[in-house]
Amino acid sequence: MTASAPVSVPVPVLPPGVDPAWLPPAVFRPLGTRRVQVSGSGPLVETVYGEVVHACDRFGGTAVRGTAAAPGVPYDVVLAVGEDGGPDPLGSEGFALERSGGVTRVTGGGPAGLLYGLFHLVRLGEAAFRGGRPREAHRPALALRMLDHWDNVAVHPVMGQVERGYAGGSLFWRDGLARSAPGELARVRWYGRLLAACGVNAVAVNNVNVHRTEARLLTDRVGEVAALADALRPYGIRTHLAVSFAAPVTLGGLPTADPAHGAVADWWAETTARVYAAVPDFGGYVVKADSEGQPGPFAYGRSHADGANLLAGALAPYGGTVHWRAFVYDHRQDWRDRSTDRARAACDHFAPLDGEFAPNAVLQVKHGPLDFQTREPVSPVIGAMPRTRLAVEIQATQEYTGQQRHVCWLGPMWSEVLRFRPGGEEGPGVGDLARGGGLVAVSNAGDDPFWTGHPLAQANLYAVGRLGWRPDADPRAVLREWIEMAFVPGAGADPERLRDGLHAVLDGSWRTYEKYTAPLGAGFMVQPGHHYGPSVDGYEYSRWGTYHFADRDGVGVDRSRATGTGFAGQYAKPWAEVYESAATCPDELLLFFHHVPYAHVLRSGDTVIQHIYDTHFDGVAEAEEARRVWAGLAGLVDPARHARAAERYEEQVRCAREWRDHINTYFFRKSGVPDARGRRIH
């Protein structure tokens, strides 16, 4: 056999000053010191070969492209594409790994599988090249692992370049244009590389709130989308676009966007054909319709299935998918009206449509019924639509969890969501129910040198891909992987102290954040607009449907069927019953489901009011302790990373104290109940 020409796709150059995140050069050392053969064909195989060449050039190994030119050449590592004859097909993104006779063999079910197999080797490090290893097959549980960027092309007067972005500007757009200069595209390619290394395979490049400039990405500006897609494609990432339901009117000049009008369907068909001409592997559309002012099918008396199916029809000939968001609710509510419940809205709107969506329409559901609060129950929609392809949407950008100024490792929250079983212990988990649609996260990345503002927020981005790949993964193991890749290679002599320190500051950080912010599942005690810092009544008398109803006697929202909004009844058994009664409702969700007196005794044995005081003192103490532990890691962590996080810990501790004092003082003044431990409350 002749070796094919070595046409490796070069590894992109990391722009100066940009943090390598979980791909510092040293993670490639174990691979790069060996003799590695890469075979198979297709662009992604050339990417794999490019990675191997890069690693071997740096660390002294040998990269060979093609099938064995000289039989008997003692390769240490063989990377090949094709089914390996194992019991189950690997599928295009799966791979098998085994080691025998001194050779580590990775077989990708397809080129993408080989790419994921390569990064798996990188994760394993030296362990991949020692002893024997029986065949293991790895396949992604969810076919789609996606990041949605809420990035505006042009700077929005209120929301800026990235809506809810806490990591600088957009990676894709700057001042109204795609970042298509070579150096900038290298960064986009690097982003794709990071995403492939954690298992992400799709990116939506613009905000779901589609403003005027952004809308045109669908039509005359699709070339800019194509440039970004070209940069992401070598790492197996398909590009998606958020579009406006009103585009036939605003861009096409039609008098209507009504799904029932043939001219509207024709417009979508023609427009979509042009998109595919520019981006042949285009992933599809993301749509926020009839939500927070975005146009949608309600204007024409049509259902959301009608709307989604209109776009699905245009995408179907090309294998594209429409991601239709279920975030539909009345954002002009009267706070005096206690019968309307925003938490109910998604289920009320969508559950009756189960079975009506086209095969290439995915309903994208926020994981909780409200809006990415620190603690919410799992959205009842996820258990209520067995005949619909569902994607679960999580928020990596920390809009309500400290905005990347606070450390808040979200792996444990997402894992709880993905492992939750809407039909009880015997039924499928959320991770299983999302197989048809996938896991979608609002990205927390931007053009910040650390990608995510807070360097430790990189862990959340990493976890999106890994939990999409394996929704039942232990989040601690995911965190460990990230630590091993992102930190240990630079740790010098004391990696054990570094590991312990990072686990100490990250493992429990979500619960710490929960302790010093809104208690027991009460949400939205944040400052209106930007959502950072405490304001207990900030949304209490507003139109957004996000209330806690605190008075002198008690706090919480009665969402029971018996006496409240009936939201608890949107769940199947056993959850409908568990949530219905304050006696069985889990403590951490008590105020989400019930309005209770301050003296109500939690399952923990504490009263609600004492729990509020205690957790707020504890949460601040934990944040202070994390700051201390982090300070002690100086010298083991890259100085720039260390300094950035140290600076943010100052802000986290300041803000945590602010939260503690607002919340404790507010509830002390409302209830008049003193702290049983006599601490100072202002």
Ligand code: GCW
């Ligand atoms: O969480 C809310 C945000 C909005 C966002 C919206 C959504 C993109 O405050 O900024 O809009 O959710 O998910 O559509």
